[in-house]
Amino acid sequence: MASYDVIVIGAGPGGYVCAIRCAQLGLKTAVVEGRETLGGTCLNVGCIPSKALLHSTHLLHEAEHNFAHMGLKGKSPSVDWAQMKSYKEEVIGQNTGGIEFLFKKNKIDWIKGWASIPEAGKVKVGDDTHEAKNIVIASGSVPSSLPGVEVDNAKGIVVDSTGALDLPKIPKKMVVIGAGVIGLELGSVYARLGSDVTVVEYMDAVCPGMDKDVQRSFKRILEKQGLNFIMGAAVQEVETSKTKAKVKYQPKKGGDDEVIDADVVLVATGRKPYAEGLGLDALGVKMTERGQIATDAHWAANVKGVYAIGDVIEGPMLAHKAEDEGMAVAEVIAGKHGHVNYGVIPGVVYTTPEVATVGQTEDALKAEGRKIKTGKFMFMGNARAKAVHQAEGGFVKLIADKETDRILGASIIGPAAGDLIHEICVAMEFGASAEDLALTCHAHPTYSEAVREAALACGDGPIHS
Numbered sequence: 194m195a196s197y198d199v200i201v202i203g204a205g206p207g208g209y210v211c212a213i214r215c216a217q218l219g220l221k222t223a224v225v226e227g228r229e230t231l232g233g234t235c236l237n238v239g240c241i242p243s244k245a246l247l248h249s250t251h252l253l254h255e256a257e258h259n260f261a262h263m264g265l266k267g268k269s270p271s272v273d274w275a276q277m278k279s280y281k282e283e284v285i286g287q288n289t290g291g292i293e294f295l296f297k298k299n300k301i302d303w304i305k306g307w308a309s310i311p312e313a314g315k316v317k318v319g320d321d322t323h324e325a326k327n328i329v330i331a332s333g334s335v336p337s338s339l340p341g342v343e344v345d346n347a348k349g350i351v352v353d354s355t356g357a358l359d360l361p362k363i364p365k366k367m368v369v370i371g372a373g374v375i376g377l378e379l380g381s382v383y384a385r386l387g388s389d390v391t392v393v394e395y396m397d398a399v400c401p402g403m404d405k406d407v408q409r410s411f412k413r414i415l416e417k418q419g420l421n422f423i424m425g426a427a428v429q430e431v432e433t434s435k436t437k438a439k440v441k442y443q444p445k446k447g448g449d450d451e452v453i454d455a456d457v458v459l460v461a462t463g464r465k466p467y468a469e470g471l472g473l474d475a476l477g478v479k480m481t482e483r484g485q486i487a488t489d490a491h492w493a494a495n496v497k498g499v500y501a502i503g504d505v506i507e508g509p510m511l512a513h514k515a516e517d518e519g520m521a522v523a524e525v526i527a528g529k530h531g532h533v534n535y536g537v538i539p540g541v542v543y544t545t546p547e548v549a550t551v552g553q554t555e556d557a558l559k560a561e562g563r564k565i566k567t568g569k570f571m572f573m574g575n576a577r578a579k580a581v582h583q584a585e586g587g588f589v590k591l592i593a594d595k596e597t598d599r600i601l602g603a604s605i606i607g608p609a610a611g612d613l614i615h616e617i618c619v620a621m622e623f624g625a626s627a628e629d630l631a632l633t634c635h636a637h638p639t640y641s642e643a644v645r646e647a648a649l650a651c652g653d654g655p656i657h658s
């Protein structure tokens with residue numbers, strides 16, 4: 194039995210970041226992780242492997258569709274799927290190994306195995322019980338499914354995101370259930386690899402909750418890239434034979450059930466918090482109605498010395514949100530002032546073009562009765578975007594308070610949107626006005642000029658439109 198200031202349960206982006214900050218603040222820290230490698234969902238079966246596949250298939254798309262136009266002639270590359278997957282594994286290995294190195298560097302103990310909390314101040318792993326003044330639960334989330342849809346990643350016909358990242362072969366026909374971030378990213382991967390991809394979505398727009406202009410433009414761009422969409426369709430069940438599946442759905446507008454065939458069905462209908470095996474019921478930890486651990490403003494659960502962060506608590510299920518909470522709760526435990534500004538958490542879809550958002554949408558602000566103004570600038574007026582075939586349909590939309598000009602939110606669909614959004618995040622953190630952005634010199638030719646132009650559009654007007 195060992196004794197620690199902090200034991201973190203789970204080594205995803207929430208848990209490992211929390212542990213590193215705890216160690217930096219002089220706290221004796223251990224992390225319990227049941228997986229074979231560190232990094233959680235994000236590094237092993239989430240953010241990182243999906244981005245590796247998005248990168249390689251984006252280059253394939255460029256070679257097939259844009260190289261010749263730029264004077265790069267010759268045979269397009271052929272796909273070696275096994276090699277592409279091994280490149281993805283290599284990227285995962287580099288990143289998970291990197292966390293192991295950081296643990297050693299910061300003298301953090303990795304206790305291998307699955308943890309439970311038999312009583313406050315104690316963490317049990319296998320036959321060993323460790324003492325901890327503070328316990329941080331960062332046990333993350335797992336994919337959720339629909340009634341009538343049974344996921345079996347080993348069989349490889351009806352899969353979740355984990356299965357989709359490791360399919361034995363590229364399917365001829367893929368049905369993606371759910372037009373959210375994960376469904377569209379992985380749908381894009383397989384469409385670029387030559388699969389005939391159909392996305393079936395219950396709502397009438399892709400990426401529910403996003404700005405309406407972005408939703409429309411994004412869907413149009415993806416359709417041009419070959420993805421098919423069936424919107425307003427409630428999936429009833431998925432039937433499988435030895436090698437195929439039939440997806441039965443009911444159109445929301447009425448009419449008979451319809452059926453669509455697939456070699457692979459990707460269920461991308463969201464994720465649910467994961468707290469199984471921790472013994473939280475017996476410990477008396479309060480949960481929300483949605484199965485999350487209920488926490489106060491300092492990430493404390495209702496049991497003394499127990500904290501929770503990341504996907505297992507309320508809020509957007511994003512790696513950087515989990516990381517921010519990890520750092521903040523470490524500061525709180527060390528007696529400092531941890532803080533997360535939930536109003537400025539960007540969200541990014543890593544398709545091509547990328548989509549990025551921060552703050553509130555136009556519709557949400559209008560529904561609140563806020564007086565706002567919007568500045569929109571199309572990437573067609575951005576020289577650099579045109580040079581990389583990513584100007585069409587893309588734009589930056591900035592929303593500011595009508596009277597004070599303070600920036601309240603933004604949406605970007607276009608090249609490097611996931612990086613551009615941070616200029617706006619920083620501006621929002623500093624309480625900047627649209628005019629502040631408009632008066633800032635932006636290098637030419639950069640994509641970020643489009644952000645400045647959108648800021649100019651909130652005032653006297655952009656230059657290049």
Ligand code: FAD
Nearest residue numbers: 203205207227233234235239240308333503504510511512
């Ligand atoms: P997790 O990363 O889920 O880690 C929790 C860890 O806890 C796991 O390793 C688990 O094994 C361990 N654990 C659980 N219970 C126990 C126990 N009892 N004992 C020991 N260990 C335990 N987010 C982004 O921000 N950007 C992206 O681009 C992005 N892409 C994604 C793509 C996909 C395909 C998926 C599935 C997710 C993606 N996400 C992305 C979401 C992101 O992965 C999660 O928000 C993030 O990993 C949450 O971090 P976490 O630390 O809360 O939990």
